[in-house]
Every structure is written in C-alpha cells, then in structure tokens.
Amino acid sequence: MSLARFAVSHAKLDRKVFEAMLKTAAYAAAHARAPLAPFTIERREPRPHDVLIEILYCGICHSDIHQVRDEWGGGIFPMVPGHEIAGKVVRMGDKVQKWNLGDIVGVGCFVDSCRECEACKAGEEQYCERGLVLTYNGYERDGKTPTYGGYSTRITVDENYVLRMPERIPLERAAPLLCAGITTYSPLRHFGVKAGDNVAVVGLGGLGHMAVKLAKAIGAHVTVLSHSPTKREEAVRLGAADFISTADESFKKNAERFDFILDTASAPHDYNAYLSLLRRDRTMVLVGLPPPTPLSAHALVSRRRRLTGSNIGGIRETQELLDFCGSKNVGAEVEVIPIQKVNEAYERVDRSDVRYRFVIDLASLKKTGTGQN
Numbered sequence: 001m002s003l004a005r006f007a008v009s010h011a012k013l014d015r016k017v018f019e020a021m022l023k024t025a026a027y028a029a030a031h032a033r034a035p036l037a038p039f040t041i042e043r044r045e046p047r048p049h050d051v052l053i054e055i056l057y058c059g060i061c062h063s064d065i066h067q068v069r070d071e072w073g074g075g076i077f078p079m080v081p082g083h084e085i086a087g088k089v090v091r092m093g094d095k096v097q098k099w100n101l102g103d104i105v106g107v108g109c110f111v112d113s114c115r116e117c118e119a120c121k122a123g124e125e126q127y128c129e130r131g132l133v134l135t136y137n138g139y140e141r142d143g144k145t146p147t148y149g150g151y152s153t154r155i156t157v158d159e160n161y162v163l164r165m166p167e168r169i170p171l172e173r174a175a176p177l178l179c180a181g182i183t184t185y186s187p188l189r190h191f192g193v194k195a196g197d198n199v200a201v202v203g204l205g206g207l208g209h210m211a212v213k214l215a216k217a218i219g220a221h222v223t224v225l226s227h228s229p230t231k232r233e234e235a236v237r238l239g240a241a242d243f244i245s246t247a248d249e250s251f252k253k254n255a256e257r258f259d260f261i262l263d264t265a266s267a268p269h270d271y272n273a274y275l276s277l278l279r280r281d282r283t284m285v286l287v288g289l290p291p292p293t294p295l296s297a298h299a300l301v302s303r304r305r306r307l308t309g310s311n312i313g314g315i316r317e318t319q320e321l322l323d324f325c326g327s328k329n330v331g332a333e334v335e336v337i338p339i340q341k342v343n344e345a346y347e348r349v350d351r352s353d354v355r356y357r358f359v360i361d362l363a364s365l366k367k368t369g370t371g372q373n
C-alpha cells in the first residue's frame with residue numbers, strides 16, 4: 001500500500017474510532033405509547049466549553065411518563081427520557097473552567113437556554129423567552145438536533161448547565177433533587193414559606209415526598225393531602241405533622257386551614273375543593289401537570305385566594321437547593337432499579353405505587369452490551 005493510500009485508510013479508521021466513541025447505549029420509546037427498549041444514540045465530542053458525563057444514576061419523573069405517552073402533545077420520537085441525571089465528568093473541552101475530571105455532577109431538566117433574555121439574565125432560565133433547550137424531547141439551539149435524556153450511559157453538556165452534587169448524600173438519593181427537589185423547593189422559596197406556616201402538600205409521590213421533606217426542613221408545619229389512605233404512616237415518617245385522606249369527602253371540612261398549598265398530583269382532581277382549604281389571601285401553587293381541569297372563580301373570589309404555577313428552577317437556585325440538601329442531609333427516598341425494569345416501574349408509578357422515586361442504575365445498561373460505551 002502506498003503511503004498516501006495508507007494515510008487515507010488510517011484517517012478513515014481514526015474517524016470510525018472517533019465516531020464509535022460517541023455512540024452511546026440508551027433506552028428509547030420508538031413512538032408514543034411504545035414501551036421503552038434498547039436504542040443507540042450519538043453524543044457529541046465535548047466542544048471547548050462542554051463536559052462529557054458518564055451517567056451513573058437517573059431518576060424516573062412522572063413527566064417522563066407523560067411525555068413518552070405524548071400526553072402533552074408534540075413529542076419528538078424516538079424519545080430517550082430522563083432529566084434527573086447524576087454522574088462523573090470523564091472528558092471535557094479545553095476552555096472548561098468550572099469542572100475537573102472526576103467531579104460528581106448533575107444535569108436537570110434543561111441543558112441550554114438563550115442566555116440573553118430577561119429570564120435567563122435573572123437566572124430563571126426555566127422561563128427562557130426564546131427557547132429553553134430541554135434535556136430530552138427538545139432540540140439543541142440549532143433547532144434540529146434532538147436532545148436525549150438520562151436513560152443512557154453518558155451525556156455531553158455545556159459546563160454552565162451542570163450542577164455540583166452534594167457529597168454527603170448518596171448519589172442515587174441525590175439524583176431526584178435535580179427535578180423533584182428543585183420543583184418543590186423553588187415555589188416554597190419564591191412564595192416565602194417560613195417556619196411555623198401551615199403548609200399542605202397534595203400527592204405523596206416523587207415531588208410530594210420531597211415537598212414534605214423540604215417544607216419540614218424550612219420549619220413549616222406540614223400536612224399531606226393524599227388520595228391513598230395507606231400512605232398515612234409514611235407521611236408522618238417523612239416529616240408530616242398531619243395526614244388527610246382525600247378519598248374521604250370529609251376532607252373538605254378543613255376549610256381555611258392552610259397558609260400555602262403545593263399541589264403535586266399528576267392526575268385530574270378537583271382544584272376547587274383544595275382551594276377552599278386555603279386561608280384568605282393565601283396561595284396554592286400547581287406543580288403537577290394533569291390534563292386540563294375545571295376551575296371555579298368562586299373558590300378564588302370568596303377569600304381573595306391566589307392560584308399559580310411553578311416550573312422547575314434555574315441553575316443558580318438548583319445549586320442552592322443541592323447545597324441546602326447537603327447541609328440538612330435531605331435526600332430522596334428511592335428504589336434503585338436496573339434499566340431493564342423501567343417499563344414495570346412506569347406501571348407502578350401509574351398506580352401511585354412508588355416509594356418514592358425510582359432511580360435507574362446505569363451500570364445495568366453498560367453490562368448489557370446493547371450499545372458502545
């Protein structure tokens with residue numbers, strides 16, 4: 001072989017190796033309502049400001065289930081869900097300032113934003129006016145490269161959209177803080193919930209159990225409103241002072257009892273009945289995203305109550321939450337599963353049978369040899 005031909009074939013080989021290194025094992029839904037199954041995706045080589053993260057754990061959020069089933073519409077398939085990603089920095093671009101190889105880091109619900117709008121400048125990237133880049137079921141800023149989430153063995157992310165995980169909390173218990181934790185922490189902080197307030201948490205699932213722990217850590221008096229009467233003892237174990245079963249209509253007798261209600265329920269329920277439990281001039285925040293649900297003006301007007309919503313949290317606030325959880329030793333209650341059990345886990349979440357977050361151990365995906373690591 002001539003030297004020139006050798007050089008060409010070698011270059012081809014190099015490129016092959018280079019590309020193969022970015023092939024990444026994942027689990028995806030091929031179309032709406034399809035079960036999750038092994039799939040191979042490509043991750044980009046780190047650009048100057050990127051880090052490549054080996055994913056160790058990824059939580060299962062109910063939003064993953066809503067989106068895989070295209071319940072919110074506009075789903076991009078094949079879809080690799082997962083936005084509670086915890087792992088290790090294994091490679092990085094030459095201009096990265098914030099991270100070192102081996103750092104234990106996290107990625108939440110978004111991986112980029114416009115960085116210029118009022119929301120981004122205020123550190124509230126989750127409300128980016130020009131297009132938040134969701135961790136999955138979205139497109140990169142080029143508008144055409146689909147994003148894939150954490151049900152995979154690695155991810156490449158701009159260093160500014162990466163979080164430092166708390167050292168004190170086992171990583172599998174810290175991963176759910178990246179969505180369930182920040183989504184409940186942000187409204188508690190934004191609406192100034194303080195020690196001694198009477199706070200009600202609707203729904204004791206992934207978000208709800210974090211809301212109980214965080215409101216309790218702030219010093220609030222927490223009551224759980226649950227449609228699962230069997231969760232009473234666990235609610236108390238998690239830090240609730242009281243538990244009200246909404247399976248029993250008599251829960252409506254608790255009118256004008258609460259200073260703040262954080263509603264995390266994932267399925268339709270009567271907002272009006274819950275609003276009547278608020279005191280005058282107090283606030284109920286929706287974070288759960290069920291299908292459209294009727295609202296009566298009377299429930300608001302009669303006591304000048306406020307009904308609002310809240311979307312995850314910005315990077316700065318998410319780091320604040322992670323540091324807060326580290327200092328207070330607050331982690332999620334988790335059931336760690338291999339990725340092969342993900343469809344079963346979805347069915348259990350459907351039945352509100354999760355205590356209280358499923359977390360995928362990505363070592364299970366590396367072992368299968370279903371993709372190149």
Ligand code: NAP
Pocket residue numbers: 060061062063064066179180183202203204205206207208225226227228231264265266267268269286287288289290310311312349350352354356
């Ligand atoms: P999850 O673990 O499934 O918990 C949802 C809880 O809702 C269940 O455990 C259950 O609690 C309650 N629930 C279920 N069906 C109900 C019904 N028919 N009536 C009343 N309550 C019912 O889900 P998650 O991961 O915590 O997510 C909760 C919701 O928040 C989802 O809609 C998700 O998409 C949304 N979310 C929003 C944001 C945001 O930024 N706003 C972020 C993440 C997730 P009980 O058994 O105690 O009643």
Ligand code: ZN
Pocket residue numbers: 061062063064083109179180
């Ligand atoms: Zn989520």
Ligand code: ZN
Pocket residue numbers: 113114115116117118119120121125127128129130131
């Ligand atoms: Zn923006």
